[in-house]
Amino acid sequence: xxxxITPTVIAHLVLIFAVMNMLVLSSAFMVWMERKVxxxxxxxxxxxxVGFEGLLQPFADVFKLLLKEELVPKAADKLLFLLAPIxxxxxxxxxxxxVPFGTQITLFGLxxxxxxxxxxDVNVGILVVFAITSMGVYGIVLAGWSSNSKYSLxxxxxxxxxxxxxxxxYGLALAAVVMLAGSLSLRxxxxxxxxxxxxxxxxxxxxxxxxxxxxxxxxxxxxxNRAPFDFPxxxxxxxAGYHTEYSSMSFGLFFLAEYVNMVTVSAVATSLYLGGxxxxxxxxxxxxxxxxIKTLALLFFYVWMRWTLPRYRxxxxxxxxxxxxxxxxxxxxxxxxxxxxxxx
Amino acid sequence: xxxxxGPQHPSTHGVLRLILELSGETVISxxxxxxxxxxxxxxxxxxxxxxxxxxxxxxxDYLGPQSNSLGFILSVERLMGIESKIPERVRHIRVLIAExxxxxxxxxxxxxxxxxxxxxxVMMYCFRERELLLxxxxxxxxxxxxxxxxxxxxxxxxxxxxxxxxVDAFLERFPSKLTEYENLLTKNQIWMKRTRGVGVLSKEDTxxxxxxxxxxxxxxxxxxxxxxxxxxxxxxxxxxxxxxxHGDVYDRYLVRIEEMRQSxxxxxxxxxxxxxxxxxxxxxxxxxxxxxDKVYTEMEGLIQHFLIYSQGFTVPPGEAYVPIEGPRGEHxxxxxxxxxxxxxxxxxxxxxxxxxxxxxxxxxxxxxxxxIAVIGSTDVVMGDVDR
Numbered sequence: 001x002x003x004x005i006t007p008t009v010i011a012h013l014v015l016i017f018a019v020m021n022m023l024v025l026s027s028a029f030m031v032w033m034e035r036k037v038x039x040x041x042x043x044x045x046x047x048x049x050v051g052f053e054g055l056l057q058p059f060a061d062v063f064k065l066l067l068k069e070e071l072v073p074k075a076a077d078k079l080l081f082l083l084a085p086i087x088x089x090x091x092x093x094x095x096x097x098x099v100p101f102g103t104q105i106t107l108f109g110l111x112x113x114x115x116x117x118x119x120x121d122v123n124v125g126i127l128v129v130f131a132i133t134s135m136g137v138y139g140i141v142l143a144g145w146s147s148n149s150k151y152s153l154x155x156x157x158x159x160x161x162x163x164x165x166x167x168x169x170y171g172l173a174l175a176a177v178v179m180l181a182g183s184l185s186l187r188x189x190x191x192x193x194x195x196x197x198x199x200x201x202x203x204x205x206x207x208x209x210x211x212x213x214x215x216x217x218x219x220x221x222x223x224x225n226r227a228p229f230d231f232p233x234x235x236x237x238x239x240a241g242y243h244t245e246y247s248s249m250s251f252g253l254f255f256l257a258e259y260v261n262m263v264t265v266s267a268v269a270t271s272l273y274l275g276g277x278x279x280x281x282x283x284x285x286x287x288x289x290x291x292x293i294k295t296l297a298l299l300f301f302y303v304w305m306r307w308t309l310p311r312y313r314x315x316x317x318x319x320x321x322x323x324x325x326x327x328x329x330x331x332x333x334x335x336x337x338x339x340x341x342x343x344x
Numbered sequence: 345x346x347x348x349x350g351p352q353h354p355s356t357h358g359v360l361r362l363i364l365e366l367s368g369e370t371v372i373s374x375x376x377x378x379x380x381x382x383x384x385x386x387x388x389x390x391x392x393x394x395x396x397x398x399x400x401x402x403x404x405d406y407l408g409p410q411s412n413s414l415g416f417i418l419s420v421e422r423l424m425g426i427e428s429k430i431p432e433r434v435r436h437i438r439v440l441i442a443e444x445x446x447x448x449x450x451x452x453x454x455x456x457x458x459x460x461x462x463x464x465x466v467m468m469y470c471f472r473e474r475e476l477l478l479x480x481x482x483x484x485x486x487x488x489x490x491x492x493x494x495x496x497x498x499x500x501x502x503x504x505x506x507x508x509x510x511v512d513a514f515l516e517r518f519p520s521k522l523t524e525y526e527n528l529l530t531k532n533q534i535w536m537k538r539t540r541g542v543g544v545l546s547k548e549d550t551x552x553x554x555x556x557x558x559x560x561x562x563x564x565x566x567x568x569x570x571x572x573x574x575x576x577x578x579x580x581x582x583x584x585x586x587x588x589x590h591g592d593v594y595d596r597y598l599v600r601i602e603e604m605r606q607s608x609x610x611x612x613x614x615x616x617x618x619x620x621x622x623x624x625x626x627x628x629x630x631x632x633x634x635x636x637d638k639v640y641t642e643m644e645g646l647i648q649h650f651l652i653y654s655q656g657f658t659v660p661p662g663e664a665y666v667p668i669e670g671p672r673g674e675h676x677x678x679x680x681x682x683x684x685x686x687x688x689x690x691x692x693x694x695x696x697x698x699x700x701x702x703x704x705x706x707x708x709x710x711x712x713x714x715x716i717a718v719i720g721s722t723d724v725v726m727g728d729v730d731r
Contacts, residue, residue: 042468150347154369154712227462228534237716239354310534311462313713314369 016097019119023096027259028058034303041307068248073148076245080146085246085253088139092260095132098125099267100187102277102288118187125186126174129268133223136261137163140225140242143254147245155241158231158314162222165321170219172329173212176336177205177272186268190276206273211332213273215325217298220265222317224258227306231314266298267291274298347712351380355460355716358726360700362707362715369711374704378697381730389690393656394420395496397687401677402490404692405728408449409490410441411670412728416677416690418575418666420496423659423681426631431623434498435576440511440614441484441494442576442668443607447518448477449671450604457597457720458529461538466528473521476514483507497632498625508620515612522604530598539594543706543718546591553702556695557673558599559722563591569669583610593721600723631657656685665693672696672723692731696724 032047032055039046047054072078100118122128137159144156181189195203206213222229231241238244243254270276274294277287312320347364350356359380365373385404389397401416402409421427455470478488483504485491493500529535545555547563560567568585570578586602588595625632629648638645651657661683667676673695682688699722706722707715 038465042465043472044468150345154347157368230462237355237713307465308528309463310458310529310532310538311713312534313538313711315711316537 016119019096020093023093023260023263024256026263027256028062029055030259030262030299031058031061031255033299034306037300037303038307041304062252065249065252070248070250071245073245075148077146077148080142081245082250084139084143084146085250085257086139087142088136088257089253089260091132091136091139092257092264095129095136095264096260096267098122098128098186099264099271100190100276101267101291116187121185121187124184126178126184126189126272129186129264130171130174133261133264134163134167136223136257139254139257143246144242147242149245151238151240151244152242155231155238155244158238159225159242161314162225162229162231162317165318166219166222166325169215169321169325169329170223172326172333173209173215173219174272176209176212176333179333179336179340180205180208186271186276190271190278193275194278202275202278204273204275209273209332209336211328212336213269215329215332216269216272217301218325219321220269221302221305222321224261224265224302226258226262226302228309228311229317230306230311231317262299262302263295266295266302269298270294349715355719357456357719357724360703360719360724360726360729362703362719364712364715366712369713371707371710371712371715374707374715376700376703378700378726378729381726383727383731385731386690386692389687391686393685394659394687395656397690398495399490399492401690401692402492403727404731405449405670405672405675405694405696405725406489407452407725408445408671410445410494411449411668411675412677412692413492413494414438414442415666415668415670415675415692416679417494417496418668419664419677419679420659422666423662423664423679424496424631425660426497426626426628429626429628430498431626432577433618433622434624434626436614436617437499437503437624438494439576439578439581440611440618443611443614444477444480444511444514446607446671447604447611448474450600450607451477453600453671453720453723454525454597457717457723458525460716460720461535463528463532463535466525469521469525473518476517480507480510480514483510495625495632497628498623502621502624503618505620508615508618511611511615515608515615518608519605522601526601530601536594538713538717539597539721540592541590542593542710542714543721544590544592545702545706549702549705550591553705554698555673555702556698557669557671558596558603559673559695559699559702561585561587562595562599564589567674569667569674573667575666575668578610581610581613593717596721658683658685659687667693670695672699672725672728692728694728694731696722696726696729699724700729 035057036046036054047057050056050060072081097119100116100121140159141156144152144159177189178184181192183189193203193205197203201207243251246254270291277291279287279290282289345366347366348361349364350361351359356362361377361380363375363377364371385400389400392400397416398413401412405412421430451470451474455467458466481491482488485493485500545563547565550560550563550565556567564587566585566587571585583606586599586606588599629645633652634645634648639649659681661681663678663680665676665678667674674693675695676693678691678693679687680689703718703722706718710718
């Protein structure tokens with residue numbers, strides 16, 4: 001056996017494989033959850049035929065999509081048309097790589113040094129997430145442009161207009177957290193949130209940065225193109241927006257990217273504001289259960305919002321982004337900075 | 345950029361086609377094109393006996409079928425001069441059905457309108473309530489969408505058993521459900537942002553485009569046929585005609601919501617006046633089929649039965665137009681008879697057609713998202729517009 005194949009390397013490879021599959025599976029689960037929750041909200045039953053309570057429905061859907069013909073419009077820019085969904089999915093999957101979802105495990109003493117539960121711990125993790133999730137919008141813009149269809153183009157345009165209006169507030173909300181934590185590494189941000197105030201309230205940044213959390217989450221919803229900010233695909237206006245011309249698995253990839261993005265944004269929000277894997281009652285090495293619970297709660301909120309609220313108009317989001325979100329984010333940042341300097 | 349919105353588009357209420365000239369997402373000019381659902385119903389009606397026209401006209405405005413047939417029936421009855429002979433009970437039942445029909449149509453409007461603005465769940469709730477009204481239709485005539493229960497000279501048959509209980513249960517349940525929809529929308533910031541000041545039409549323009557119904561009432565034109573030219577004894581019912589002043593999508597929404605409340609009010613009064621059993625037609629067996637026991641026992645009844653089912657009845661020559669307040673506004677049939685057993689010509693006045701003409705005026709200068717909101721607020725039914 002070559003010398004570089006140590007248990008740690010193998011464990012890392014397994015972890016990478018596991019995280020990627022977990023993401024894909026979680027998006028399948030999210031599809032199921034979305035359909036189920038939406039059905040209950042709407043007084044219906046939802047999928048309940050394939051598997052237990054329809055749990056296998058997303059797999060049946062994917063299987064169906066795989067069997068469909070891949071259509072490329074004649075006038076489309078073929079290369080970009082096929083590349084766009086790949087960019088979307090790649091960006092979505094990569095962003096999760098720096099999100100820590102647990103402390104560290106030694107796998108019953110097998111691993112030395114112990115394995116941290118994240119694909120990689122970059123010391124500028126927050127920036128990496130920020131940069132890569134913003135890449136996802138290229139997929140959408142390119143899809144809209146390369147389809148050579150008017151509705152797709154409008155969807156792509158909306159997407160880019162939407163991005164510039166929330167991205168800044170998104171970044172400013174993050175900056176406030178970074179100031180508090182004094183670190184750009186997501187793991188350290190989480191570690192900084194350990195402990196309790198008065199043995200009761202966990203030291204989550206949610207309580208120090210309630211406004212920041214709201215801004216982050218709102219911008220996150222816009223980032224993932226979810227209702228009420230789902231303009232790029234706004235079915236009732238743009239038919240299907242940027243993916244009007246897509247069929248088969250290329251459409252499936254966009255779908256996958258949307259859900260993975262949701263999971264990522266929720267996971268990042270959990271790490272930044274809700275104390276990541278930290279929680280009472282469970283031993284350290286089971287912290288990922290807390291992480292799952294918190295992320296799921298945020299994801300549920302996503303679904304809840306989508307099936308309750310009407311859709312904004314895209315110029316209204318820009319107005320909202322520039323006139324309200326941005327000033328509030330700046331004030332939030334300045335106040336945080338002042339407090340950090342003042343109180344140390 | 346020119347965008348062809350429709351005839352195949354998720355939100356153009358079937359097959360309305362809008363040719364939009366866009367700058368970015370702003371609509372510079374728009375052109376509404378109709379005719380994709382032309383079915384020639386008016387022409388077909390000329391080949392049918394008078395009574396056979398009813399199922400045809402019900403298919404025009406497929407969301408408010410019984411208000412179509414009501415308009416047609418009232419016109420025919422006026423031409424035949426039997427208006428005053430229609431029993432009181434039949435009139436009340438017709439009022440009740442017309443109001444339930446209005447609620448049912450408005451529910452589809454609210455559902456699709458909210459769906460198009462993005463509040464998807466509201467549609468499910470609306471269709472859940474509409475389902476109950478379709479059940480009432482099924483009780484009445486065995487047909488859910490186009491019951492053809494209203495007939496010239498009365499009704500198809502007497503009310504089914506349990507009719508009162510079913511309708512009463514619905515009328516009791518419905519207002520609270522309406523409040524539920526309002527909780528989701530009326531004060532919702534996003535809903536208000538999407539609908540307020542959108543698709544505004546001035547009072548003058550509304551009159552110039554001869555818009556009626558909720559569209560006119562949303563600018564403060566208090567024209568309701570039930571008030572202005574009462575038919576079926578509407579003058580004896582207590583109800584308000586809701587009006588608003590801004591003439592935007594939001595006000596049209598409020599007007600229609602309030603109309604549903606008023607419809608419940610009228611329906612409750614009508615239900616009280618209706619006896620569970622009683623006369624259900626004018627009992628003139630030259631116009632309505634005689635009861636079966638007469639057909640089987642009396643020579644006269646048998647002959648009348650054969651005449652009705654082979655030749656129908658004739659309508660004296662002349663023309664008539666009796667407008668009614670349909671779910672979308674003044675709705676009526678102009679009918680011409682040459683004295684035979686078939687109409688010489690019928691012409692419907694679909695409120696949706698006039699609304700379609702005003703759509704470009706309402707959306708110019710707006711954005712694509714507004715186009716959808718405006719189309720929803722006009723509540724056009726293309727089957728009605730194209731006939």
